[in-house]
Every structure is written in structure tokens, then in C-alpha cells.
Amino acid sequence: MIEIERKFLVKNTDFLKGQKGERIVQGYLSSDPARNVRVRVKGEQAYLTIKGISNASGTSRYEWEKEIDNVEAQELLTICLPGVIDKTRYEIPVGKHVYEIDVFHESNDGLIIAEIELEDEHETIEKPEWLGDEVTGDVRYYNSYLVNMPYKSW
Numbered sequence: 001m002i003e004i005e006r007k008f009l010v011k012n013t014d015f016l017k018g019q020k021g022e023r024i025v026q027g028y029l030s031s032d033p034a035r036n037v038r039v040r041v042k043g044e045q046a047y048l049t050i051k052g053i054s055n056a057s058g059t060s061r062y063e064w065e066k067e068i069d070n071v072e073a074q075e076l077l078t079i080c081l082p083g084v085i086d087k088t089r090y091e092i093p094v095g096k097h098v099y100e101i102d103v104f105h106e107s108n109d110g111l112i113i114a115e116i117e118l119e120d121e122h123e124t125i126e127k128p129e130w131l132g133d134e135v136t137g138d139v140r141y142y143n144s145y146l147v148n149m150p151y152k153s154w
Contacts, residue, residue, distance in 0.1 A: 003051070003063035004121055007141055009132035010101060010112040021088040021103070027080030028147055036144045039068075039076040042089070046073030051144075058137020059121045083107075083147040095126040107150030113141060 026040040034053045040046065045067060052062030068076075077084075085108070090101040097116050104111040113135070116125055135141045140149070 001063055002060050004060045004118045005115050006059060006118065006125070006134065006136045008114045008134050010114050011130050011132040013103065013112060013130075015092065015128070015130050016090055016101065016103075019090050019092070021090040024085070024087050024089050024102075025077070026085045026143065027077045027083070028144055029076065029080055031081060031144045031148060033139070033144070038144070039073050039080060041070065041073050041077070044070060046070045048073075048076070054137065057121065058139075081147070083150075085143045085147055094128050097125055099128075104146070104151065107152050108146050109152060111146070111151040
């Protein structure tokens, strides 16, 4: 399956007041850009995901994901590469899309990214006033990069 998404920085989080987010913790079994493998625990659910290398614009890449048992995910997290991504995700509907707002914690504290999944790379989207600069294709904002080069170290 091909994942098509765009990423933006978030200018302020006033719009998140009163919203319920979900904590996500993830680690990487491989952070090779051509085939990174991550283990993610999102609430009571857990997933094993493989992502391929992005296209030239950074908008599209291969993604395979399978739900796994939470206990198995916890075991896999113990053998992941050093570092972990810890964030709270909020899902905010805007027009016909849903923005996933990730508020990062720990070594990536202060970073807030909005992602939007699309059907087509050239699809028109509504940009709410809280949306900042686009960072699609900037590898510094990939979770697999942030686990090795945390935002606080920039």
C-alpha cells in the first residue's frame, strides 16, 4: 500500500484545548530509510509497521502495517534500537480530511507536527490558521530520524 501524506508544523495549540488525545510510544527495529521497521503502541492497540523510502517530494512511500498483540509489542520494544518516540496524537477534522496532530514529549518536547493523509499527491486541502510551515519531505521530521536526532538537540 502506498501512503500519501503531507506534514506541517503547528503554530499554536489553542485549538487542542478540551480535545482528547491518545498516547503513542514507538521504537524502531530498523531505521534504515529504505525499509524502516517500527513497533507502535497506541493505547491498547499495537502495530508492526514497515515503511519504504519516500518519493522525491517526500509525499508518498510504501507502508505495510499489521496489528499485533500488545504483549508482543511490549516484548519487541525491549529489543528496539536505542531511543523511543513518545507523543500524544489528536485527530482534528478539517473539511473532508482529518489532521493528525502529534505533540511530542521527552527528547522531542516542543515539537508539534500536523499530518494529513491524502488519496492523491495533488489533492487540495483546507489549511486552518494554526497550520505552520510545510515540512513534507524534510527527513528531520520523520519519526525514524527524531529517534536518533531528537528535536531538543537541534
